Amino acid sequence: MNHSGTLYVVATPIGNLQDISLRALETLKTVDLIAAEDTRHTAHLLTHFGIKSKLVALHEHNERRAGEKILLALASGQSVALVSDAGTPGISDPGAVLVGMAREAGLKVVPLPGACAAVTALSAAGFEQTHFLFQGFLPASGAQRRRTLECLREQQAVLVFYEAPHRVIESVQDIASVFGGSRQILIARELTKTFETFHRCTLSQAADWLRADPNQQRGEFVLLVEGALPAPQGEISPDAQRVLQLLLAELPLKQAVKLATDITSAKKNALYALALELEKTEHD
Numbered sequence: 001m002n003h004s005g006t007l008y009v010v011a012t013p014i015g016n017l018q019d020i021s022l023r024a025l026e027t028l029k030t031v032d033l034i035a036a037e038d039t040r041h042t043a044h045l046l047t048h049f050g051i052k053s054k055l056v057a058l059h060e061h062n063e064r065r066a067g068e069k070i071l072l073a074l075a076s077g078q079s080v081a082l083v084s085d086a087g088t089p090g091i092s093d094p095g096a097v098l099v100g101m102a103r104e105a106g107l108k109v110v111p112l113p114g115a116c117a118a119v120t121a122l123s124a125a126g127f128e129q130t131h132f133l134f135q136g137f138l139p140a141s142g143a144q145r146r147r148t149l150e151c152l153r154e155q156q157a158v159l160v161f162y163e164a165p166h167r168v169i170e171s172v173q174d175i176a177s178v179f180g181g182s183r184q185i186l187i188a189r190e191l192t193k194t195f196e197t198f199h200r201c202t203l204s205q206a207a208d209w210l211r212a213d214p215n216q217q218r219g220e221f222v223l224l225v226e227g228a229l230p231a232p233q234g235e236i237s238p239d240a241q242r243v244l245q246l247l248l249a250e251l252p253l254k255q256a257v258k259l260a261t262d263i264t265s266a267k268k269n270a271l272y273a274l275a276l277e278l279e280k281t282e283h284d
C-alpha cells in the first residue's frame with residue numbers, strides 16, 4: 001500500500017472488538033504514526049490485534065499543537081492514522097481540527113468507515129421518519145439544555161442524542177417537558193456490548209423506566225427521539241406563528257406575511273388569515 005503523506009481517519013469499535021474492519025487493521029499496521037485521543041486506551045486495542053505502530057497523543061486540549069507536528073510528519077511523506085477512543089473520529093470526538101488543517105495544507109485525507117454509536121442505534125430503531133438530526137451531547141447545564149431543546153422542538157427528523165449515565169434521567173425529563181410526553185423515544189444502551197439494551201416507549205414513560213432499575217442507568221447511551229409531526233394542512237407551527245408575530249410588530253401586514261412565508265414553510269394563505277386575526281385581536 002503506498003500511502004505516503006496520507007491522513008487516514010480510522011473508525012474503531014464502540015464495544016465489540018470484532019467490529020473493526022480488515023482495512024482498518026491493515027492501515028493501523030502499516031502507517032508510520034497513529035494519532036490517538038488517549039494513547040493508553042488505543043494501546044490496548046493495538047495490543048489485542050498485535051499491532052506495534054508508533055502512537056502520539058491528539059486530544060481536545062492539544063489538537064492544534066499536536067496537529068502541527070503531525071502535519072510536518074505528513075508533509076515529509078509519512079502516513080498517519082487518526083483514531084479516537086471509540087467509533088468515528090470527529091463525531092463528538094476530536095479530529096475535525098486536524099482534518100481541517102490537513103485539507104488546508106492540500107494533504108490527502110482518506111476516511112475508513114466503521115462503527116458510530118449514532119448510526120448503530122438508528123439502524124435498530126425502526127422509526128419511519130427518514131431524516132435524522134445528530135445533536136450529540138446536550139449542554140450540561142439545565143437552563144442551556146432546555147434552551148437547546150426548545151430550538152429542536154419543531155424539527156421533523158429523528159433527533160439523536162449522546163448521553164452520559166449520570167445525566168441520562170435529567171436529560172430524558174427535560175426532553176419530555178420541552179417536547180411533550182407523547183413522542184416515542186428509543187433508549188439504546190451499551191451498543192455491541194454484553195449488556196446491550198433497547199427500550200422504546202413514550203417520552204412520558206422514559207424517566208420512570210430508567211428509575212425503576214439502576215442497571216438501566218449504567219453504561220453508554222444513545223437516545224433517539226421521534227421528530228415533530230408535520231403541522232396538518234392549513235395549520236401553522238408554533239415557530240412560524242412566532243416569526244409572524246415578531247414581523248407584524250415591525251412591518252405592515254402584507255410585508256410581514258410575505259417575509260414570514262419566505263422564512264417558514266407555512267402556507268401564505270394561512271399566514272395571511274392568522275395575521276388578520278392577530279391584528280383584529282390587537283385592535284379589539
Ligand code: SAM
Nearest residue numbers: 014087088091116117162163190191220221222
Ligand atoms: N465517536 C463516537 C461515535 O462515533 O459514536 C462517539 C464518542 S462520544 C465521546 C461517546 C458517546 O457516544 C457516549 O457517551 C455515548 O453517548 C455514545 N456511545 C459510544 N459508544 C456507545 C455504545 N457502545 N453504546 C451506546 N452509546 C455509545
